[in-house]
Amino acid sequence: MDKMITLAHGGGGRKTSELINNIFRKHLGNEEFTSDDAAVLEPAAKKIAFTTDGFIVTPWRFPGGNIGKLSLCGTVNDLTCMGAHPKWLSCACVIEEGTPVDDVEEIVRAMAETAIEAGVHIVCGDTKVAGRGQVDHMFITTTGIGELQDGIYPKGSNATRGDAVIVTNDIGRHGCTILLSRDQYGIDADIKSDCAPLWGTVSSLFTITKNLHTIRDATRGGVGTVLYELARESNKGIRIDRSKIPVDPAVAGVCGMLGLDPLYLACEGTMVILAPMDDAGKIVEKLHSGKYSRNAAVIGTVTDDEPGKVFVKTDVGTEMILPEPGGELLPRIC
Amino acid sequence: MNESAERARNIIENYNGKKIRIMEVCGTHTHEIFRQGIRKLLPHNIQLISGPGCPVCVTPVSFIDEAVWLSENKHATICTFGDLMRVPGTEKSMLDVRRDGGKVQIVYTPLDAEKYAEENPSEKVVFLSVGFETTTPASCLAVRNAAKAGLDNFSILTANKTMDHAYPLLADSTDAYLYPGHVQAIMGTAICKRLLKSGISGVVAGFTAAELLTAIATCVTLLQDDKPFFCNCYPRVVTDDGSPAARVLMQKYMEPIDAEWRGIGMIPGSGLKLRNEFSQFDARLMFDIPIMHGHSNPACRCGEILRGSVLPSECPLFGKVCTPEHPIGACMVSREGTCSAYYQYGRN
Amino acid sequence: MCVGLPARVVRISKGTALVDASGAKRNVSAELLDSVEPGDYVMVHAGIAIAKITSDDNNEADAVMDKLEGAAATI
Numbered sequence: 160m161d162k163m164i165t166l167a168h169g170g171g172g173r174k175t176s177e178l179i180n181n182i183f184r185k186h187l188g189n190e191e192f193t194s195d196d197a198a199v200l201e202p203a204a205k206k207i208a209f210t211t212d213g214f215i216v217t218p219w220r221f222p223g224g225n226i227g228k229l230s231l232c233g234t235v236n237d238l239t240c241m242g243a244h245p246k247w248l249s250c251a252c253v254i255e256e257g258t259p260v261d262d263v264e265e266i267v268r269a270m271a272e273t274a275i276e277a278g279v280h281i282v283c284g285d286t287k288v289a290g291r292g293q294v295d296h297m298f299i300t301t302t303g304i305g306e307l308q309d310g311i312y313p314k315g316s317n318a319t320r321g322d323a324v325i326v327t328n329d330i331g332r333h334g335c336t337i338l339l340s341r342d343q344y345g346i347d348a349d350i351k352s353d354c355a356p357l358w359g360t361v362s363s364l365f366t367i368t369k370n371l372h373t374i375r376d377a378t379r380g381g382v383g384t385v386l387y388e389l390a391r392e393s394n395k396g397i398r399i400d401r402s403k404i405p406v407d408p409a410v411a412g413v414c415g416m417l418g419l420d421p422l423y424l425a426c427e428g429t430m431v432i433l434a435p436m437d438d439a440g441k442i443v444e445k446l447h448s449g450k451y452s453r454n455a456a457v458i459g460t461v462t463d464d465e466p467g468k469v470f471v472k473t474d475v476g477t478e479m480i481l482p483e484p485g486g487e488l489l490p491r492i493c
Numbered sequence: 494m495n496e497s498a499e500r501a502r503n504i505i506e507n508y509n510g511k512k513i514r515i516m517e518v519c520g521t522h523t524h525e526i527f528r529q530g531i532r533k534l535l536p537h538n539i540q541l542i543s544g545p546g547c548p549v550c551v552t553p554v555s556f557i558d559e560a561v562w563l564s565e566n567k568h569a570t571i572c573t574f575g576d577l578m579r580v581p582g583t584e585k586s587m588l589d590v591r592r593d594g595g596k597v598q599i600v601y602t603p604l605d606a607e608k609y610a611e612e613n614p615s616e617k618v619v620f621l622s623v624g625f626e627t628t629t630p631a632s633c634l635a636v637r638n639a640a641k642a643g644l645d646n647f648s649i650l651t652a653n654k655t656m657d658h659a660y661p662l663l664a665d666s667t668d669a670y671l672y673p674g675h676v677q678a679i680m681g682t683a684i685c686k687r688l689l690k691s692g693i694s695g696v697v698a699g700f701t702a703a704e705l706l707t708a709i710a711t712c713v714t715l716l717q718d719d720k721p722f723f724c725n726c727y728p729r730v731v732t733d734d735g736s737p738a739a740r741v742l743m744q745k746y747m748e749p750i751d752a753e754w755r756g757i758g759m760i761p762g763s764g765l766k767l768r769n770e771f772s773q774f775d776a777r778l779m780f781d782i783p784i785m786h787g788h789s790n791p792a793c794r795c796g797e798i799l800r801g802s803v804l805p806s807e808c809p810l811f812g813k814v815c816t817p818e819h820p821i822g823a824c825m826v827s828r829e830g831t832c833s834a835y836y837q838y839g840r841n
Numbered sequence: 842m843c844v845g846l847p848a849r850v851v852r853i854s855k856g857t858a859l860v861d862a863s864g865a866k867r868n869v870s871a872e873l874l875d876s877v878e879p880g881d882y883v884m885v886h887a888g889i890a891i892a893k894i895t896s897d898d899n900n901e902a903d904a905v906m907d908k909l910e911g912a913a914a915t916i
Contacts, residue, residue, distance in 0.1 A: 343598075344600075344601040346601075346866065347866045347867065348864050348865045349864060407864075409864030412863040412864050412865030413865040415862055417575075417601065418575075418844045473528065473529045474529050474702040475706070477530030479527065479528065480837075482838060483837070485816075486579075490599060491574065491576045491827070491844060492574040492576060492601070492886070493548050493549055493576050493628065493843060493844070494899075495899040497899070497903045498899075498902045498906075519843070602869075602887045602888025604870060624843075627845075627887075628886065630873060630891075631887045674845075675843035675884065675886055675892075678884060679891060699901070710906070714909055715909075715912070724908075729898065729901045730893075730895075732892075
């Protein structure tokens with residue numbers, strides 16, 4: 160097979176088949192992977208959850224993952240947030256002309272490994288090749304179907320007064336990793352993206368309680384953005400305690416250098432869960448035994464007052480409104 | 494926070510004497526005071542005023558216009574601190590310039606901008622040099638490195654400023670200053686002692702909760718005696734002598750000029766430009782930039798806000814057309830700007 | 842006006858110090874300080890070490906409050 164992707168690989172002929180068979184089918188193949196125009200599925204559940212997500216990331220490879228793994232985790236985690244067991248995924252890849260075939264294989268292999276770990280089948284897909292410069296390396300869109308579980312209906316609007324605000328792991332690691340991978344600021348730190356498929360982590364909690372009011376992955380905009388979304392959707396207030404928020408020390412160091420707040424940095428393997436405070440201890444204890452949630456913590460509570468707002472308890476013990484995230488994160492020096 | 498900081502906090506919370514005004518002139522102080530919730534501890538008779546200590550806030554509109562011109566007319570690569578990206582010029586900010594295809598790089602330090610110029614000899618690299626005495630030495634080191642490397646594609650657009658001249662001008666607005674810890678780390682405490690001699694009080698303050706509390710408690714306590722005072726409440730970083738090496742460096746590369754402060758106007762001798770010996774690194778000379786007359790929104794009250802004479806909420810634009818996402822005045826642009834801090838941490 | 846970050850000096854050569862702020866490492870200029878050694882803590886701003894840090898903020902708070910309370914006693 161060629162060493163570089165060319166426009167011919169998107170032309171629909173022999174080279175396209177070669178790319179699909181030698182890379183995609185080789186790694187992603189399973190009994191449901193279709194050669195026809197659409198996959199045929201037989202859901203066992205009466206209700207399914209259905210979601211889609213587009214992925215672009217620069218650089219495409221970063222400590223802790225690559226865009227392939229990210230594109231799998233993103234959709235698996237979106238389904239997980241609905242309490243839906245992720246079953247089937249599609250993937251559409253737009254590859255930049257001139258991309259080394261080895262890079263494509265590395266990405267597809269990561270998708271395959273993550274799919275196996277998450278227990279999902281990739282059942283259909285598409286590849287297109289775009290001219291040089293029209294995309295950056297590779298853009299991926301994944302779409303997923305998950306089966307809803309009886310008795311589990313988490314929603315953003317379900318937040319209830321007295322709920323514990325739980326983060327399933329330390330926050331801001333993905334955003335920080337990408338920032339450092341771009342090597343713009345000359346900072347080195349031993350930080351890996353938290354990118355991970357979380358169905359196993361979250362479903363392990365169903366043995367403790369099915370009463371998880373809200374599950375939300377703290378991707379773009381980070382935990383701070385999610386908290387504002389949840390406060391608005393439920394018309395409740397949220398109070399968090401800064402000293403309780405788990406942050407990797409190196410992430411805190413990078414944030415200190417650049418004047419950033421980890422609350423606004425993206426996570427790709429960390430959820431915010433709202434659940435009755437009475438269950439919070441057991442939930443966090445269970446999370447601590449999972450490999451993607453060792454640093455889970457209760458960071459705050461849901462209140463009836465100040466609906467739509469998020470407050471933070473500060474070092475001196477007073478409460479301040481959390482600044483609403485907005486716009487591009489810019490490092491500051493002055 | 495230890496027991497001493499708790500004592501400081503008690504002094505502040507339980508104060509019930511005459512009304513006193515304390516001005517923090519450092520934007521990072523403004524920011525940290527809000528972020529740490531210190532304002533909430535203050536009884537009504539202690540007023541904390543946010544002064545003009547953010548170099549982004551006081552950078553005039555025309556400076557951004559110059560940078561826009563360099564990008565659009567000279568295709569210069571603009572290197573800048575992230576803080577300046579949102580600052581509105583007459584028509585465009587650097588974010589707008591980047592959106593329109595101009596090359597704008599955010600850097601952590603001017604030293605990286607110089608290095609970038611070395612590595613990319615085909616690009617004309619201009620660093621937007623803003624900052625007070627804390628930041629200016631880094632710009633000087635970048636120019637020194639560029640001279641050493643014999644670069645002809647690196648220059649700086651200066652809007653550096655010094656605080657000394659601003660203190661007497663604003664002294665009527667406050668009873669005591671919280672002097673900016675990191676400016677004093679460079680400049681030492683001589684200026685504070687000179688101001689003391691002319692009856693102006695203040696303390697050097699650090700940035701942690703304990704440091705801000707002890708500095709404010711010191712002001713509150715010493716203001717009870719109607720004698721001017723000075724105290725260094727940040728001794729772990731600030732020495733009387735500061736950094737002589739940094740001052741020698743600034744002396745060597747820069748000289749004072751009259752400078753426009755956005756909102757305040759011209760303050761004689763309060764700006765810095767490169768000395769003639771280093772004029773080959775002065776972007777204004779290298780590119781022969783025309784004189785810009787920046788136009789700011791006439792309804793904007795940033796000037797009075799910077800002087801501490803009105804609160805952000807008294808500006809007709811605040812929170813309505815002027816927000817952190819769409820700043821009009823510079824006080825909203827920098828996250829540490831007075832308006833931005835008020836907007837984010839407590840509109841009420 | 843100036844975000845500063847305390848960081849530990851790991852190594853120093855030719856005026857450049859590698860500093861470490863709880864795991865975030867960067868080379869910064871140490872030319873403005875005399876006699877910096879590995880293990881020292883410095884305040885870093887915009888890629889330069891602007892000052893040596895001589896104690897933590899708790900000890901500092903003790904010193905400032907002791908001095909203040911001493912002075913207040915004489916008012």
